[in-house]
Amino acid sequence: MRTHSVIARVTLLLGLAVGVVASHAHDLQYSVAAGQAVVVKLFYVDNTPFTFEGYEVYREGEKLPYQVGRTDSQGRVSFLPDRPGKWRIKAISEDGHGLDFTLTTDAAAHIEGSDKPVYERYGRIVVGIAVILGLFGFLNLYMRRKKA
Amino acid sequence: MHIPDGFIAPQMYLPLYGLAAGLWAYGARRVGRDLDEASLPWLASLTAASFALSFVALPLPGGTSAHVTGVGLLAVLFGPWHAFMAASMVFVIQALLFGDGGVTTLPLNALAMGFVGAISAYGVYRVTPERWRVIGVFLAGWIGLFLPALLIALALGAQPLIAHDAAGVPLYFPFGFAITLPALLIPHALLGIGEGALSVLGWRLVERLRVRYRND
Structure with missing residues (x-):
């Protein structure tokens, strides 16, 4: 009877120990390290x-x-x-x-x-407007040539 | 609203390229036939202005921003085909030179903002009675911005349905209609008021200058 009581107590203690370890396994840990991002x-x-x-x-x-x-x-x-x-x-x-x-x-x-992209903001605007006006200039030349 | 590469699936952009190519070919013929030397400098100036306007981004609630396009004004002043071709030229330059808007998404940008924007703006302007011209120009500017936003919201929202992996994870744009429709329509409904007002200002200025230079 006494032997059974000891076994029961040891089993209970082991169960508690396993439970404590298991619950710590879900704890989130952290470490801090310097790195170059x-x-x-x-x-x-x-x-x-x-x-x-x-x-x-x-x-x-x-x-x-x-x-x-x-x-x-x-x-x-x-x-x-x-x-x-x-x-x-x-x-x-x-x-x-x-x-x-x-x-x-x-x-x-x-x-x-x-x-x-190669061009930054203001450069883009200037270059874009220049390209558009240039294309329309070519279109104008084409229209004149066609008319002639 | 210039959609970058990687957002639209090939199942969508390849057929759109075919459709856009056909409209660009027809539009080039229409412009070649109808454009004269008197209106060419005006179209060139306003196309350049439309390009510059696209860099003026207005911050909107939610941390995003949107910009006006000037397509409605182009359509009112020059007709839908001139506006479509001018807007397409702007989108091509932005995509190829500056990386604003993708090459694969070029047809969607051009068809939504250029073609549908111009056709809807011109249609609204034409059906407005002569005595309400100012209101017609304002509504043209508004619809020319809002309707393309609706189409782009639908195109983006459809991506998770048409392109996803075996697990259902979207391969391109990840948000569905429930997100894209309010995210695009609410800001552009508000921004459309600015586009409409800008169209009225631009229209009045150009009409005044045209009369002045005609008299000179």
Whole structure:
């Protein structure tokens, strides 16, 4: 009878110990480390940041995203590449704005290149207007020649 | 509202390219036939203005922004085909030179904002009685922005239905109609008021200048 009582107590203690360990297995832990991230800022042509919109980051050739999330209050995407190479960034807002572009980083997360458009905002406007007027100029010449 | 590459599935953009190519070919013939040397500088100036206007983005509630297009004004002043071809020229330049709007999405941008925007604006302007011309121009500007927004919301919202993987995960644009329709229609219904007012201002200015230069 006494032996049974001891076995029951030991079993109870073991059960409690296992329960405590199991409950700790679900505790979320954290660690802090300094790292060099790639930070990409997304913004509209009037410099309004692309804030709190969804984005996905892909390693080259992979279909499963390396990282997903939302841009921060400054319209930034930041990620820590785990290897050098090309990274595709896809950002989409619910109203159809967005970007889908690729950049290249080395192992230390330094940007080596990106497929960013050549012209910046004001340069774009001037160049675009010049191209449009130039095309209409050619059209005018064509019309005169046809008339002649 | 210029949709970038990667948002529209090939099942949609390939047929749209075919449709747009046909309309561009017909539009080029119409413009070649109807455009004269007197109206060409006006069309050139307003096409350039339309291009510049697309860079003026107005911030809207919800953190997004939208811009006017000037397509309604072009349609009222020059007719729908001239407006469609001028707007298409702007979209091609933006896509190829500046990366604003994708190459794969070019036909959707051109058909929605250029063709449907111009046809609807011109139609509203034409059915408005002569004595209400100003209201007609305003409504042309509004509808020329709002209707394309509706089409683009439908095209974007359809992407999860027409292109998804075996697990049902969207391959291109991920949001459905329930999100795209309010996200696009509410801002553009408001912005349309600005586009309408701008169309009236532009229309009055051009009409005044045309009379002045005709008298000179």
